Amino acid sequence: MLEAVHLLLQGFSFRARDLKELIAWNADEMILRGSFYDESHEWNRALQVGNAGTVVKENGSPLRTASSFFGKMPAVIMQPSDIELLRGAPEVRRRWLDEILCFRSAANASVLRNYKRVLQQRNQWLRQFKKDGNAVGGEDLFQVLTGQLVELGAKLWSIRLELSKEISPIITGYYRRLSGGVDEITCDYKSSILREFDASGIPNEDMLKNAFAEKLAGLELVEKLQGITMSGPHKDDLALCASGYEMRSVGSQGQCRSAAIAMRFAAVDVASRYLAKPVLLLDDIFAELDVNRRDAVAALVREKDCQVLIATPQFEELPFKADSEISLSD
Amino acid sequence: MSVEPESLEALIAEFAGLPGIGQKTARRLAYHVLTRPKSDIERFAGNLTNAIEKVHPCPKCHAFTDEEQCPICSERQGAKAMCVVEKSSDILPFERSGIFKGLYFVLGNVISPLDGIGPEQLHLSQLVQRIKDEGIEELVLALGSSPEADSTALMIDRMLAGSSVKRTRLARGIPMGSDLEFVDEITMLRAFEGRVSL
Ligand SMILES: [Zn+2]
Numbered sequence: 001m002l003e004a005v006h007l008l009l010q011g012f013s014f015r016a017r018d019l020k021e022l023i024a025w026n027a028d029e030m031i032l033r034g035s036f037y038d039e040s041h042e043w044n045r046a047l048q049v050g051n052a053g054t055v056v057k058e059n060g061s062p063l064r065t066a067s068s069f070f071g072k073m074p075a076v077i078m079q080p081s082d083i084e085l086l087r088g089a090p091e092v093r094r095r096w097l098d099e100i101l102c103f104r105s106a107a108n109a110s111v112l113r114n115y116k117r118v119l120q121q122r123n124q125w126l127r128q129f130k131k132d133g134n135a136v137g138g139e140d141l142f143q144v145l146t147g148q149l150v151e152l153g154a155k156l157w158s159i160r161l162e163l164s165k166e167i168s169p170i171i172t173g174y175y176r177r178l179s180g181g182v183d184e185i186t187c188d189y190k191s192s193i194l195r196e197f198d199a200s201g202i203p204n205e206d207m208l209k210n211a212f213a214e215k216l217a218g219l220e221l222v223e224k225l226q227g228i229t230m231s232g233p234h235k236d237d238l239a240l241c242a243s244g245y246e247m248r249s250v251g252s253q254g255q256c257r258s259a260a261i262a263m264r265f266a267a268v269d270v271a272s273r274y275l276a277k278p279v280l281l282l283d284d285i286f287a288e289l290d291v292n293r294r295d296a297v298a299a300l301v302r303e304k305d306c307q308v309l310i311a312t313p314q315f316e317e318l319p320f321k322a323d324s325e326i327s328l329s330d
Numbered sequence: 331m332s333v334e335p336e337s338l339e340a341l342i343a344e345f346a347g348l349p350g351i352g353q354k355t356a357r358r359l360a361y362h363v364l365t366r367p368k369s370d371i372e373r374f375a376g377n378l379t380n381a382i383e384k385v386h387p388c389p390k391c392h393a394f395t396d397e398e399q400c401p402i403c404s405e406r407q408g409a410k411a412m413c414v415v416e417k418s419s420d421i422l423p424f425e426r427s428g429i430f431k432g433l434y435f436v437l438g439n440v441i442s443p444l445d446g447i448g449p450e451q452l453h454l455s456q457l458v459q460r461i462k463d464e465g466i467e468e469l470v471l472a473l474g475s476s477p478e479a480d481s482t483a484l485m486i487d488r489m490l491a492g493s494s495v496k497r498t499r500l501a502r503g504i505p506m507g508s509d510l511e512f513v514d515e516i517t518m519l520r521a522f523e524g525r526v527s528l
Binding site for chain 1: 351353403441443444446448449451476477478480481485488
């Protein structure tokens with residue numbers, strides 16, 4: 001249910017990498033339909049995923065992919081597995097950061113998409129070079145692809161750094177409220193490229209471009225031996241620290257849950273500021289929280305004044321009164 | 331068990347293989363074709379075979395033609411401007427708007443290592459040779475806005491290093507990811523007039 005709403009609003013699943021995984025095991029296809037509206041727009045969306053392919057429609061007209069849904073009415077999901085935002089691999093945090101980066105602007109989304117695409121092309125070139133000792137387009141094409149990667153990588157770094165500067169105090173603030181001020185966390189962008197600069201201020205795009213170009217030039221031989229791109233924004237991480245230690249390794253269960261919720265509320269803020277007030281999807285998050293945190297989350301949810309959809313097995317324990325209830329049984 | 335005859339299924343599969351046509355539309359088209367008078371279908375099939383037999387890429391610019399050399403290459407010999415496009419059909423909006431009176435060069439694709447497509451498949455050395463031999467003075471790169479289109483433009487630029495030919499790209503104005511073929515004339519005029527040096 002929450003997953004269906006998320007998919008129709010965000011254009012991707014928060015659970016499955018391939019939409020085909022969402023088809024029930026005994027079915028051939030999956031069809032989702034939903035209507036969404038705000039003050040000035042209405043979107044009637046349909047998504048059909050089958051073995052023959054995917055059909056995506058909005059207000060009756062076909063769209064190329066489900067990802068075209070993204071960027072109109074955002075959704076933010078909070079779920080127990082969000083603890084992975086703290087405990088999981090850097091990729092989980094990068095994906096979170098990139099999602100809100102796309103909330104900020106369509107131009108950001110296109111930089112991210114193009115960076116990933118050029119990275120794939122360059123990796124393919126390197127893979128082929130490693131295997132055959134040469135690759136399509138030769139050295140000239142390799143230099144072209146490296147130039148494009150440097151250009152787009154510097155842009156992506158620049159917008160990610162700016163974004164993390166904006167959200168870092170927001171996350172600290174929410175965490176403080178959720179923990180009742182007992183402890184503090186910080187959130188910093190972590191990249192090997194930043195070691196090239198002194199700690200004062202954010203390097204600008206040109207500086208990043210030069211540093212990245214230099215770095216790739218130094219790695220060229222190794223990359224050609226390994227057959228893969230070895231440096232770039234796709235290697236980075238966010239460091240979430242409690243009293244100076246990374247929570248990934250030292251954070252308690254409660255600290256990590258609070259930090260994850262703080263990160264999700266930061267996403268709500270970015271979406272509200274730059275795109276539109278998001279729909280908030282809460283998937284059974286209250287059971288995991290102690291009373292104080294539950295009340296703090298409930299207060300924040302009320303403050304945000306979003307449309308909220310909550311899935312819960314124990315209706316009585318919700319710190320809210322719902323406007324309407326839908327009971328699902330197997 | 332299928333309720334449709336095998337030959338009808340095969341026809342539907344052919345239609346479904348065309349770009350932008352889903353299973354449903356393919357079935358509708360196949361049924362529609364079969365309800366037409368027999369002479370109509372025969373003419374359709376005849377035109378299809380005819381096109382395959384007669385139409386081939388022009389040896390100079392790779393645009394589709396049914397003559398030995400396409401009319402543009404023949405009639406505009408000596409022109410000093412050349413426009414590089416991805417697909418043969420991308421020539422249409424330029425010709426419709428009448429803004430460009432030069433020669434064309436159709437690449438047939440854009441550079442993509444993932445698909446095994448490099449400068450060779452796009453006949454880039456032939457392009458560079460033509461620019462030299464025919465004394466081309468301006469090269470307009472009209473290649474869309476994907477990263478692969480950018481790689482292609484940059485690759486051409488690199489292969490022309492040291493050459494004095496002026497390189498320009500269409501101004502942005504062309505909607506992101508859209509097909510040149512479907513760009514209207516006004517947009518094309520604006521994009522062409524606002525073209526920028528590489
Ligand atoms: Zn020709």
